[in-house]
Amino acid sequence: MLTLAGKLRRDDGGKTGRASGASDSTHRVSIRDRLLTKEVAELEANLPSTCKASFPDEDKLHHFQLAVSPDEGYYQSGRFQFEIDVPEAYNMVPPKVRCLTRIWHPNITENGEICLSLLREHSIDGTGWAPTRTLKDVVWGLNSLFTDLLNFDDPLNIDAAEHHLRDKEDFRNKVQEYIKHYAR
Numbered sequence: 001m002l003t004l005a006g007k008l009r010r011d012d013g014g015k016t017g018r019a020s021g022a023s024d025s026t027h028r029v030s031i032r033d034r035l036l037t038k039e040v041a042e043l044e045a046n047l048p049s050t051c052k053a054s055f056p057d058e059d060k061l062h063h064f065q066l067a068v069s070p071d072e073g074y075y076q077s078g079r080f081q082f083e084i085d086v087p088e089a090y091n092m093v094p095p096k097v098r099c100l101t102r103i104w105h106p107n108i109t110e111n112g113e114i115c116l117s118l119l120r121e122h123s124i125d126g127t128g129w130a131p132t133r134t135l136k137d138v139v140w141g142l143n144s145l146f147t148d149l150l151n152f153d154d155p156l157n158i159d160a161a162e163h164h165l166r167d168k169e170d171f172r173n174k175v176q177e178y179i180k181h182y183a184r
Contacts, residue, residue, distance in 0.1 A: 032090045036061040039135045046136055048143045062086040065100070066139060070146040074175045075105075078183035082114075082142055086135075094119045094129035095138055102182040104174050106155035106164065107145055115156035116141050116149070 040053075040061050047053060052067045066082040081100040087093055097119055099112040107115040118141050120128035141149065155161035164171040 030088060032062060032086060032088055035091055036086060036135070043135050043139060048140065050146075051139055051143050053139070062090070066142060068143050068146060070143075073147055073150070074172055075103075075146045075179070075183075077176075078103075078179035080146075080183055084135075084138065091131045091133070093121055094133070095135070097138065097142065102178060104157075104160050104163075104171075104178045105145070105150075106152050106157050106161040107150065109157050113156060114142075114145070115151075115154070116145060 040055075043053065050069050050071050052069075053064055054067070055061065055064045057063070063083075063085050066084060067079055068082065069079045070076050079101070080103060083098045083100055085096045087096065097114055097116075099108050099114055102110055104110075117127040118129060118133060118137055122128060152161045152164050160171070163174065
């Protein structure tokens with residue numbers, strides 16, 4: 001499905017005009033891209049049913065979008081788009097993730113900033129990014145922000161969390177209003 005694996009094979013040995021065994025630094029593939037080739041294949045095989053990944057350019061696995069369509073809870077019936085950029089220093093640093101859909105959520109600001117511990121490069125509680133984590137962990141974490149990781153006690157969007165504390169029914173109504181206007 002994705003063409004980067006074929007591109008890697010071509011770049012490693014199928015270039016015409018290069019002497020056999022010659023090293024050409026312009027054709028080297030980064031560690032990030034080699035990791036992503038394997039991780040994207042694993043991710044596509046193990047995506048939650050509520051998620052869909054899309055790659056605008058299949059030769060750039062380091063930049064993709066994820067759509068999350070929760071099937072339960074406050075955000076059911078919405079479709080939320082995330083942009084994921086994997087930096088060159090991956091897997092030593094986490095991917096950069098931003099929510100493209102305007103949302104009323106305690107852990108996501110209306111500007112798209114996300115509070116998810118595994119996306120933190122340094123975390124006091126030890127739940128932040130580690131080189132052993134993969135894109136699959138990121139996707140499952142984003143998906144869980146709409147269910148079991150929905151956290152009103154440690155919010156990034158304090159107004160949304162306080163709104164929930166004051167009036168759960170009005171909070172639900174505002175979430176549905178946002179879904180109606182921004183997440184369909």
